[in-house]
Every structure is written in structure tokens, then in C-alpha cells.
Amino acid sequence: MIRLNFGRKPTSEGTASNPASGVATTALSFDLIRINLLPHREMKRAARQRQFIFLTASISVLALLIVVLVHGIIGGKIDTQGARNSYLEAETAKLDKQIAEIQKLKEQIQAMLSRKKVVETLQSNRSQSVYLLDQMVRLLPDGLYLKSFKQTGNIVNIQGYAQSNARVATFIRNLDASPWLESPELVITKAATVDKVRLNEFSLNVKLTPLQPPDDEKQGKNEAKPKDKNS
Numbered sequence: 001m002i003r004l005n006f007g008r009k010p011t012s013e014g015t016a017s018n019p020a021s022g023v024a025t026t027a028l029s030f031d032l033i034r035i036n037l038l039p040h041r042e043m044k045r046a047a048r049q050r051q052f053i054f055l056t057a058s059i060s061v062l063a064l065l066i067v068v069l070v071h072g073i074i075g076g077k078i079d080t081q082g083a084r085n086s087y088l089e090a091e092t093a094k095l096d097k098q099i100a101e102i103q104k105l106k107e108q109i110q111a112m113l114s115r116k117k118v119v120e121t122l123q124s125n126r127s128q129s130v131y132l133l134d135q136m137v138r139l140l141p142d143g144l145y146l147k148s149f150k151q152t153g154n155i156v157n158i159q160g161y162a163q164s165n166a167r168v169a170t171f172i173r174n175l176d177a178s179p180w181l182e183s184p185e186l187v188i189t190k191a192a193t194v195d196k197v198r199l200n201e202f203s204l205n206v207k208l209t210p211l212q213p214p215d216d217e218k219q220g221k222n223e224a225k226p227k228d229k230n231s
Contacts, residue, residue: 131180132156132208139174143167147201154208157187161199165189168202175206183207 129151136146136158143163150157162168168189175184184206192201 135175135178135180139171139178141167141170141174144171151208156181156206156208157203158206159201159203161192161194161201163199165200168200168204172204175204180209181206182209 132149132151136149140146144160144167145162146158146160148159162171168186172184172186175181184204187203187205189200189202192199
């Protein structure tokens, strides 16, 4: 910076005399004028640019830190959810295994019940066969002869010969009154000759009355009884 003095200012002493020459002289003082010759506009522009660059860099660093923080939070949540999913998959696999075991047990129980039912049916059929033969002996009227009888389930088909249709009607009434048999139904009756004797051939169906299962406390002691037709 260059300082130039272009002004004048009288001194406080005013005029002074030169004793040697005898000439009065006046002391003058000049004020300094400051002139800035540096490129201040370029300096201010450079300062603003440096400030802008610093601000931009700060914002960028802050944004990068925010992105890293958010990414870390999201990554942590993803890892947590992945662990939960793995736990749920493991528990689901355990439940599937338990369900398969339960289904297998149900199948075994069902098979045991089926075998038990078959055994009970065989025992019931064995008893029914005994009762059926006993009833046939008891219920046959005079003048009626059996040719065959066949059991299919609880239906018994009886075929035979009778001296008259009245004998067949009597036999049907006896079957209907039996506690072990029910719903007799005449299928067919027709004339036939056996050993040169004229008879009536008949065929009828009758149902076996289901046996009542014995009580648990009396099982093996009391015999099963048929249903009471009056109840």
C-alpha cells in the first residue's frame, strides 16, 4: 500500500523565523491518502468459493454419515427379521413333524378300531348263528320243511316246502314274534312236486335283530341279549 500526502496543514507554531537568514518560513504538513491497489474483488470471490466448497463438503460428509447410519439400521432390522424367519421355519418344521406323528397315531388307532370292530362282528355273527339255528328249530310249524337258508350280513334267506300256504303264513308270524328275528318278508311261493307229493315251495327273507353289547362290568359274565321289540 502506497501512502501519498497531498494536503497541507499549518503547524501549531505558525511562522518561524530563521535567525541566520532573517527570513520567516511557514511549516506545512500534508495528510496521507490511502489507496488500495490490491484485487479485492477477486479475493472476496475466492473467499466465497472457499466458503461454498467447505459448506458443500460438510453437507456431503453429513449426508454420507446419514446414509451409512440408515443403511446400518436397515441392515440390522433385516438381520433381525432373518433370524426371526429362521426361528419360525425351524418351529414350523417341528410342528410338521409332530403333525405327521399325530396323523400316524390316528391311522394306527383307526386300524385298531377297525380290527376291533371286525372281531366284535365275528363274535356277534357267531352268536347270531347259534341263535338262528335254535330259532329255526323252535319256530318251524308242522308240515313245513326247510330246504336251505343263507345269511348275508343281517339278512337271512330261507327256502323250503310247506303243505299249504297257511303253514307258510304261520311260519312268518312265528318269525315276526321271535326276539332274535324281525321284518320277515315273503319273496315267492309256488306249487312244486317232491317225491310225487304236491307241496308249496316258498322263499322269504328275515332280518337278524342286532345284539346289544354287554356292559363293561358284566362283560364275560352275562350273555348278550337281543333288543326288546316292545321298547
